[in-house]
Amino acid sequence: MTRDVAARMDEVCGNAPRLEPLSDEALGEREMDVILRMRELTAYPVEQPVHPFFTTLAHQPAFFEAYMQLGISAMASAELPQRTRELIILRTGWLCGAPYQFGEHVVTARKIGVTADEIERIKQGSSAEGWAEGDRAILRAAEELHADAMISDATWAGLAERLSPRELIELMMIAGHYHLTAFIQNSLRFRLNDYNLGLESV
Structure with a gap:
């Protein structure tokens, strides 16, 4: 997905918050x-x-x-590894054009070893070159949930080879929770913290 980062940053962060x-x-x-x-x-x-x-x-x-x-x-309480959770959250945040959410979780992801190159590839999505198949399946699931509100059979099969039933439930719940978070933060126009570069983060 191509996104005009500057325009989205201005749209969400360039105006006063809507609620005190x-x-x-x-x-x-x-x-x-x-x-x-x-x-x-x-x-x-x-x-x-x-x-x-x-x-x-x-x-x-x-x-x-x-x-x-x-x-x-x-x-x-999640069984999904933190890296997996951050991949879900970051891809969801990028697809939702959510500066606050994406920037905060770039900081979290970098602390646990996600590289700048991987952050840039998360912006490109599951089709980017260089992903291990497990990571690619996680990103594809986030994309399908965002676009179609469900995971396709092919992506589900790839996930089910690697994840337990509990982890599969967690994946969907986390993606949904961070869609909700993006809706709230974008609509209320939350200001970025000083260290948070929003959609420009790497």
């Missing part, structure tokens, strides 16, 4: 408990203020808690 985040003091105990759990998993410094992404979603506390719990499960 709540103050930290306005968060309830349940919301703070979930946020603290996520901070533990990501080693986010406890002295830092709560991220505006969380304080904005907390306008709807029941949905916020359910959304966050799925993200926590994907991090803490």
Whole structure:
């Protein structure tokens, strides 16, 4: 998929956020408990203020808690290797034109050994040269879920040779969760953190 990166970055990040985040003091105990759990998993410094992404979603506390719990499960309970999860998330983020999501997960992926060359090939997709067949199947699944809301028989067969039933369920759930994340972050126009280069990340 060819994407005008500059135009998309301007569209999503070039305007003011659409909702104001709540103050930290306005968060309830349940919301703070979930946020603290996520901070533990990501080693986010406890002295830092709560991220505006969380304080904005907390306008709807029941949905916020359910959304966050799925993200926590994907991090803490998944059997899929972290590299596989990041391939799914990055390809989904790129296809959704999601600057915040893509840029944040480039940082995460680079920390676990995904190379700059691989990041560029994730942008090109499963048809790019150089992928191992397992990685290619993961990327193709993300593409098919994005384009057709299902995984084809051929791609499923390739995945099922390598993944357990639990891992197959996780793959689809993670792809869906990060579509939802892209919808939210793009529509609310979240600002990028200083280290986050959005769709220009490598």
